[in-house]
Amino acid sequence: MNEHVDGRKLRFEHRRDEVLRAATEHALDHGLAGLSLRKVAETVGVSHATLVHHFGTKDGLVAEIVDLVLARSLTVPDLADDDPDPLGTVWERGTSDDGRRYVRLFTAITGHAMHGDPALRDAVARSMRQRTALLAAGLTRHGCPEPEATTLATSLLSTLRGLLVDLLVTDEEERVHAAFADLAAELERRSARWRPASSPTPG
Incomplete structure (x- = not known):
């Protein structure tokens, strides 16, 4: 039948x-x-x-x-190259209702990966390398010297992941958003050193 x-x-x-x-x-x-x-x-x-x-x-x-969840976690697929505040855009998407769903599952996946599932561990490692490379390329486009870009991208992604997990676990919006604002301000101070004195600040 x-x-x-x-x-x-x-x-x-x-x-x-x-x-x-x-x-x-x-x-x-x-x-x-x-x-x-x-x-x-x-x-x-x-x-x-x-x-x-x-x-x-x-x-x-x-x-x-x-692979799909990891690709969308801490990533904005349609992020424009000329976005004046790419870090803010990633944070806004990551803390949206839909973004939190992806981050929550991403966190669960990384937990399984750390407990020895080889397939998940490889997928998470691959995703982290891809996300880091994408962010490093974006930082370079915004003037970051290439030798610094990968290190800074690693630091930013690690901090963003930690803040998002903190937000998901504690639901303490004001404290965590303030910490992100501090991170963004520090990046802005650092990026000011990349621009020639005559270049305007993006925004």
Whole structure:
């Protein structure tokens, strides 16, 4: 007997990226613990066979969810190169309701990674290197000397991760936002040394 295929299921059948985004939404809402292809298929509204076709196994699906979540954590995909306040934009997105969902799952993923899951550890390490390289390139575009860019990017990302985790755990908005403002002011003081005396301050 042929399985009935409703309109939603047909819509997902050949849209792998859309299936992945929907599966990621499931993970953002429920976490990765206890994740199964059948549970995701039921939530997303596709057949189990469709998930197997697109991702092979649960581990294959989880790996891609992890990559997507890590790519969006502490990253603004559409951040303009000429954004006058890229750090502020990243912070604003990260502390938004949607951003907090990604940061929360990112934090859970890194926790699993530190407890020895090789696949997650590799994914987290790869993501950290990518995020650091992207931020270093952005700092260089804003005038940071190349020898300093990677070190500064590492420091900024580590501090941002710590502040976001603090905010998620304590919910103490005023204190954590004040700490971010202090970080941003220190970066502005440092970046002032990169610009020639005749160059205007971005903003």
